[in-house]
Amino acid sequence: MLVSVIKDIFKGASRNGGAPQGATAPQRAVTTAPATDGRDARQRVAKIQLALGDQTREFETSVDLDDIERNGVAYSQLLRRPFPGREAWVERLATLLNIATVCHDASLWQEELAALRMARRMAGGAAALIDTRIAENLSRNPDAATYEGGLRIVSYSTEPRAFETLVGSTAIGNNVAHPGAEFHGLTGSDGQLLLPPQPLVDNVSFAVCDGDERLAVVPCIIQGDDTISWVAIHLPVGGVPINIHFDLPPRNERKVLQVIVEHLGRLLRTYGATHYVIREPFGESRLLYNALGLSSTFAAELWDRPVVPLDGVSEDEIFAGVRKSYKSHINWGKTNLVMEYLAGDQLTHTRVQEVHDLLDRCHEKLIQEMGNGMTESIFMPPMVMCQRKHGEVAIARTKDGIACGVTVVTEAGGISHYTLGGSIPQQNKNPGQFIVYDAMLRAKARGSRCFHVNREYAAPVSMHGLQPRIQSVHDTNLIFFKRGFGGHLETFAVYKVFPAQVGVLGR
Numbered sequence: 001m002l003v004s005v006i007k008d009i010f011k012g013a014s015r016n017g018g019a020p021q022g023a024t025a026p027q028r029a030v031t032t033a034p035a036t037d038g039r040d041a042r043q044r045v046a047k048i049q050l051a052l053g054d055q056t057r058e059f060e061t062s063v064d065l066d067d068i069e070r071n072g073v074a075y076s077q078l079l080r081r082p083f084p085g086r087e088a089w090v091e092r093l094a095t096l097l098n099i100a101t102v103c104h105d106a107s108l109w110q111e112e113l114a115a116l117r118m119a120r121r122m123a124g125g126a127a128a129l130i131d132t133r134i135a136e137n138l139s140r141n142p143d144a145a146t147y148e149g150g151l152r153i154v155s156y157s158t159e160p161r162a163f164e165t166l167v168g169s170t171a172i173g174n175n176v177a178h179p180g181a182e183f184h185g186l187t188g189s190d191g192q193l194l195l196p197p198q199p200l201v202d203n204v205s206f207a208v209c210d211g212d213e214r215l216a217v218v219p220c221i222i223q224g225d226d227t228i229s230w231v232a233i234h235l236p237v238g239g240v241p242i243n244i245h246f247d248l249p250p251r252n253e254r255k256v257l258q259v260i261v262e263h264l265g266r267l268l269r270t271y272g273a274t275h276y277v278i279r280e281p282f283g284e285s286r287l288l289y290n291a292l293g294l295s296s297t298f299a300a301e302l303w304d305r306p307v308v309p310l311d312g313v314s315e316d317e318i319f320a321g322v323r324k325s326y327k328s329h330i331n332w333g334k335t336n337l338v339m340e341y342l343a344g345d346q347l348t349h350t351r352v353q354e355v356h357d358l359l360d361r362c363h364e365k366l367i368q369e370m371g372n373g374m375t376e377s378i379f380m381p382p383m384v385m386c387q388r389k390h391g392e393v394a395i396a397r398t399k400d401g402i403a404c405g406v407t408v409v410t411e412a413g414g415i416s417h418y419t420l421g422g423s424i425p426q427q428n429k430n431p432g433q434f435i436v437y438d439a440m441l442r443a444k445a446r447g448s449r450c451f452h453v454n455r456e457y458a459a460p461v462s463m464h465g466l467q468p469r470i471q472s473v474h475d476t477n478l479i480f481f482k483r484g485f486g487g488h489l490e491t492f493a494v495y496k497v498f499p500a501q502v503g504v505l506g507r
Helices: 002-010 065-071 088-105 109-123 128-140 160-167 253-270 287-293 315-320 324-336 349-362 364-370 376-387 431-445 473-485
Strands: 032-034 043-052 055-064 151-155 206-210 213-218 227-229 275-281 297-309 337-342 391-398 403-412 415-423 450-452 461-464 467-470 489-498
Touching (some): 055 088, 253 489, 287 489, 297 461, 315 431, 337 431, 349 376, 349 403, 376 403, 391 415, 403 431, 431 473
Antiparallel strands (some): 043 055, 206 213, 275 489, 297 489, 337 391, 403 415
């Protein structure tokens, strides 16, 4: 397992040459000094020996302090270069630890923190060495609360008890995203922590306060892609954009947004993040856009998600809103498919595995082309919600018992969310149209106000890091399919904000 590999790598590694408590490996020496081969004095060299099972390997890194100060750790030349080969992961990890050592000796405490935190995310929290060094750094240079115009930041990462008091919950998670849950899933579902927090994730959520009065809550995390966002369902395409939750009625919105932008900019530097992804409702006010515009480097995009209103709408009206070409498939499904619905105690370990296997069969061609993206972090949160009766699983079978489709719908705050699903064509018909339509009707019967047809969708051409990203044919087809169940699209502006340093873009 990855965690055991990580533990082996870090066993005995120490910046100052002393093995951490409990380690059984020999001491590992790390040194740092100005380069002696004619390079500029701002070039420093650090070495570290890492234990790889029963073997030890030394990694040496030459660090340009000017580059680090100008670009930050995440965009330094050392990390922008590729790490090829079988030991790429270990080499990148060693590079980060060597950067941290050089920054420590050069009194660049923010950059040292960034390198250590990036390494910690790689290690999944399994390295006592990194935790010790981060604690040492913070003891010398504590993350102070930010005061701007009388406002202050209370961060979960530095003041967990105070933050929990402000949000009214001790169940602070980092792996559940639901549009209807409080703070978008920060406190789980109905204040219950559905899954243990993931150690690969830095939860940097924070609140903005005026004295002791809470004005806004900003759920945000940093995952292995080094992006500040909310729960990243699919890491290759970034995370769910951060949603700012203002207490109602909102107060001092412009001032609060300025504080949020400033704090997120600081997090980019001290956590080694490449950028953050944040949104606001698409409209005329553009308050967040204006807050960013004066001092930030960012890409602005228009995202949307298909939503089907259910409250006060009849079944006939829902059917009328479905794309015309879907209706024959829905009518076929009504007479040719047998549905089974699972929730609560019905979702035993065996049935959960059955759902996973069925999803794999439904996505077989996609898996052959692009690999299996059904990770545990994608699959388990919605399954746990259904086990706690915050949604249900529906399995479609032909009359002779062949499983040919599945949907997983989760519910919170009056919103039903089509979270997972797939189907296998039968008799030139697609069961998918029927099982999604059926899920909408069942959500209405359970009292949901609206049905979100899956996640938010980025613009066809968007930014990923500093590079443009064009939607794949699969993404395009998926979006077209989801938009066929109703004519309403929720739209919002999404901003991908990068560090403000000039050196990042090479200017």
